[in-house]
Amino acid sequence: MSEYQYYQWQTIDRLLTPEEQAQVKRLSSHIEVSPSSAWVEYHYGDFKHDPNQVLARFFDAFMYFANWGSQRLAFRFPKDLLDARALQPYLLKYGASLEAVSGYDVLDLSFLDEDGEYWEEIEGNLSVMAQLRQDILDGDYRLLYLAWLRTADATKIKEESPEPPVPAGLKELTPALAEFCRFFGVDEHLIQAAEEASPALRPPAGLPLAEAIGRLTPAERDSFLLRLAQGEVHVALALNRRLQQLSGATAQTPAPSQRTWGQLRQRATALREEAKQKAREEAERKRVADLEALALRAEQAWRDAEALIEQKQMRAYDEAVALLRQLHELAVYQGKVPEFVTRLAILRQRYVKRPSLMDRLQKAHLD
Numbered sequence: 001m002s003e004y005q006y007y008q009w010q011t012i013d014r015l016l017t018p019e020e021q022a023q024v025k026r027l028s029s030h031i032e033v034s035p036s037s038a039w040v041e042y043h044y045g046d047f048k049h050d051p052n053q054v055l056a057r058f059f060d061a062f063m064y065f066a067n068w069g070s071q072r073l074a075f076r077f078p079k080d081l082l083d084a085r086a087l088q089p090y091l092l093k094y095g096a097s098l099e100a101v102s103g104y105d106v107l108d109l110s111f112l113d114e115d116g117e118y119w120e121e122i123e124g125n126l127s128v129m130a131q132l133r134q135d136i137l138d139g140d141y142r143l144l145y146l147a148w149l150r151t152a153d154a155t156k157i158k159e160e161s162p163e164p165p166v167p168a169g170l171k172e173l174t175p176a177l178a179e180f181c182r183f184f185g186v187d188e189h190l191i192q193a194a195e196e197a198s199p200a201l202r203p204p205a206g207l208p209l210a211e212a213i214g215r216l217t218p219a220e221r222d223s224f225l226l227r228l229a230q231g232e233v234h235v236a237l238a239l240n241r242r243l244q245q246l247s248g249a250t251a252q253t254p255a256p257s258q259r260t261w262g263q264l265r266q267r268a269t270a271l272r273e274e275a276k277q278k279a280r281e282e283a284e285r286k287r288v289a290d291l292e293a294l295a296l297r298a299e300q301a302w303r304d305a306e307a308l309i310e311q312k313q314m315r316a317y318d319e320a321v322a323l324l325r326q327l328h329e330l331a332v333y334q335g336k337v338p339e340f341v342t343r344l345a346i347l348r349q350r351y352v353k354r355p356s357l358m359d360r361l362q363k364a365h366l367d
Contacts, residue, residue, distance in 0.1 A: 004067040012060035056102040063126040072110040089164035090144035095151025124183040131176040159262030165254030170198035193267035212247040
């Protein structure tokens with residue numbers, strides 16, 4: 001299998017100027033560029049520049065995947081908009097990092113299979129996951145927690161390692177978070193174990209928006225309007241944060257956890273076994289229901305098998321043997337195997353000169 005790599009960048013806060021588009025275009029002879037995005041794929045070779053440098057210089061979001069099982073998602077944030085201390089508990093080596101790049105903060109989430117054991121192509125949807133950047137700016141750390149889960153599971157951290165603060169809303173993942181979990185392959189049972197300590201999301205309490213705006217001083221209102229007219233990026237975020245302060249509204253703070261990684265993993269294992277048991281029970285219920293339905297038309301099924309054999313076609317033989325397998329399973333279920341064997345022997349004798357059919361019946365082990 002040949003190698004495959006895909007790189008994509010996307011703007012969120014603004015569009016690229018024609019000059020910036022030209023600069024991005026010069027980064028690779030294969031790259032496709034628009035005012036809001038750029039992408040390049042390689043079947044051989046590699047991108048010759050640091051993707052995070054490209055992100056910090058031109059874009060707001062970056063995604064990468066390769067068919068040997070590596071995925072990466074990164075976001076650019078203007079300096080001083082993130083609470084680095086609040087993010088720190090979620091950052092694990094070989095999984096999530098927060099670094100200063102060219103005057104910006106870059107949050108980089110990655111699972112890099114350097115050994116290349118998986119060789120599968122898992123495509124991501126950056127346009128859907130781009131919303132996660134704003135969620136983090138709004139103090140929603142569910143993405144960071146899920147990235148911690150994925151990294152802890154992949155890197156096998158120490159059992160006694162503490163779980164980071166559990167954010168609210170893990171039971172109600174947004175489409176963007178669901179896409180992240182699919183793209184990075186976050187274990188569903190780990191999520192189920194984690195959500196047991198995750199409260200429901202609630203809207204922040206505080207004054208109505210109009211009343212909070214009324215509490216702005218004239219100087220503050222003029223300043224925000226001027227910044228807006230000048231096209232300052234993130235002025236809306238700064239305004240909303242100020243309004244939250246004036247209204248007394250507070251974001252839903254992630255709850256401190258008493259669990260360790262080992263306890264979380266053990267709970268996920270138990271949930272996985274419960275799910276397997278339920279699946280086995282459901283499969284057995286379906287099998288019994290199918291057999292009960294077949295019992296009502298067993299005689300017709302025998303006639304259908306003979307009609308297929310009479311067609312003297314290889315495909316019809318396969319269908320006939322498949323039907324006989326079902327009838328054999330029904331005989332086992334009903335405790336009528338001797339009757340089935342007798343009837344099958346009669347059918348064999350009738351068509352003994354059909355070697356292709358006889359070979360199929362022998363391989364089916366229906367006696």
